Amino acid sequence: MRSNLILATVGDESVHRTWLAGGERAFDLGLIYFGDQPDRFAEDADYYFVRKGIKYSLLHEAARALGPALRHYDFVWMPDDDVAADARCINRLFQTAGEYRLAVCQPAVGQGDVSFKTLRAQPGYLLRYSRFVEIMCPVFSREALARVLPTFTFNVSAWGLDWLWASMFSEAEMAVIDAAPVHHTRPLSSGGVHGRLAAMGVDPFEELQRLTQQHGLNDLRFQRATCRGTARLRGIRLDGERVWTRSWLSSMLGRRAA
Numbered sequence: 001m002r003s004n005l006i007l008a009t010v011g012d013e014s015v016h017r018t019w020l021a022g023g024e025r026a027f028d029l030g031l032i033y034f035g036d037q038p039d040r041f042a043e044d045a046d047y048y049f050v051r052k053g054i055k056y057s058l059l060h061e062a063a064r065a066l067g068p069a070l071r072h073y074d075f076v077w078m079p080d081d082d083v084a085a086d087a088r089c090i091n092r093l094f095q096t097a098g099e100y101r102l103a104v105c106q107p108a109v110g111q112g113d114v115s116f117k118t119l120r121a122q123p124g125y126l127l128r129y130s131r132f133v134e135i136m137c138p139v140f141s142r143e144a145l146a147r148v149l150p151t152f153t154f155n156v157s158a159w160g161l162d163w164l165w166a167s168m169f170s171e172a173e174m175a176v177i178d179a180a181p182v183h184h185t186r187p188l189s190s191g192g193v194h195g196r197l198a199a200m201g202v203d204p205f206e207e208l209q210r211l212t213q214q215h216g217l218n219d220l221r222f223q224r225a226t227c228r229g230t231a232r233l234r235g236i237r238l239d240g241e242r243v244w245t246r247s248w249l250s251s252m253l254g255r256r257a258a
Contacts, residue, residue, distance in 0.1 A: 002028045004094040005073040007047075007062060009055045011035050011192070014081035015185055017044065022086025027094060028073070030066070032058045054193065054200075055080070056135070056161065060152040063145070074098060076145055079137035082186040093139065093180035096127060100236075103144040103173035104165055106133045110181025113188045117229025121181035128235040128245060130176040132226050135162045137182065144169065157197055157204035160211035167217060171234070179238065 004027040010016055012035045019029065030047035033040060038050045047066065051058050059078055063070055070076070075097050077090070085093075085107065093107050108121035116134055133139075135158050140148060147168065151161055166174065197204060212218065225231035232246040 001069075001072055002026055003074050004028070005030060005070070005076045006079065006090070007059060007076055008032065008079055008081060009034055009058045010041060010081040012037070012040065014041070015084045016041070016081055018084040018086055019090055020044065020087060023088040023091070025087040026091045027077075027087075030062065032062050034058065054156055054158070054196065056152040056158040057156065060149065063149055063152075070145070071142060073142060075139055075141055077137065077139045079182070080191070082184060082191060083137050084183040084185050085180070089180045089182065093177055096177050096179060097139055097141070100127065100175065101173075102139075102175050103141050103169050104133050104148075105139045105175045105177055106137050107139075107180045107182045108176050108178045109184050112184030112186075114184065115188060116226050118226045118231045118233070119176050120229065121178050122235075122245070123178075124237055125178035125245075126236045126238050126240075127175045127177050127179065128233045129171050129174065130226075130233055131171050131174055131222065131231075132166045133162060133174055133176070135159075136184070138162070138165070144173075155207040155211055156200065156202045157207045159204040159208040160217065163212060163217045163223070164215055167215065178235075 006019060006027055007030040008016060009032045016031065028046040029044065031041055031045040032049045032051055034052055042048045049062050049065065051061060075094050097105050109119055110121040114120050118130060119134060122128065148165055151164055154161065222231065232244060234242065235245050236242055
């Protein structure tokens with residue numbers, strides 16, 4: 001048993017085999033396969049489940065099934081199956097999360113579409129304390145996962161869960177890791193989940209609105225800045241220097257424009 005774990009829901013077009021290439025891995029791999037060929041990826045995984053459903057409800061089921069085994073891992077990464085990265089990159093992701101004692105983090109997006117421009121990889125940075133980590137590919141420490149796991153069933157689509165997590169942890173506990181960038185291989189909204197949600201009668205926009213209202217997640221200024229990439233964040237450069245990503249003046253001008 002290695003010290004970290006990837007736990008991911010995967011379909012037939014999954015790129016998870018990139019995670020196993022490019023060096024010796026310092027993590028175990030758990031796959032939850034939702035396709036129609038039950039043994040399709042069984043040989044790739046240390047833990048293998050065959051289930052139908054939507055990502056976060058399936059992750060919740062798998063975490064419960066793993067039970068005590070899950071508590072042996074320092075960090076768990078939960079990427080979408082269209083997020084490509086090699087083992088060397090993933091090892092660095094886990095290593096950085098441990099060195100900086102992060103509760104919740106994610107790799108920056110180096111290539112491919114992003115919903116939140118703040119999460120695009122920034123050259124010269126090791127990490128940025130982001131105050132936000134998207135549902136696409138979060139990393140949780142052992143303690144953080146125990147805390148957030150009940151939220152995985154708060155709705156079906158998982159829309160809004162990332163803003164809820166942002167309210168549960170301090171800024172110093174959350175970051176985007178620029179030194180371990182990943183490739184988002186499919187365009188946004190092209191993975192088929194929207195069709196599956198529609199077939200279930202689930203409107204993710206309604207679920208997002210309901211969740212944000214229930215939990216008072218109303219920092220619209222920060223949410224807009226995160227989407228636009230104009231949020232002013234504390235960062236650590238590759239040389240160890242701690243800096244702000246934007247000046248106070250440019251941040252204030254951006255707020256006024258928003």
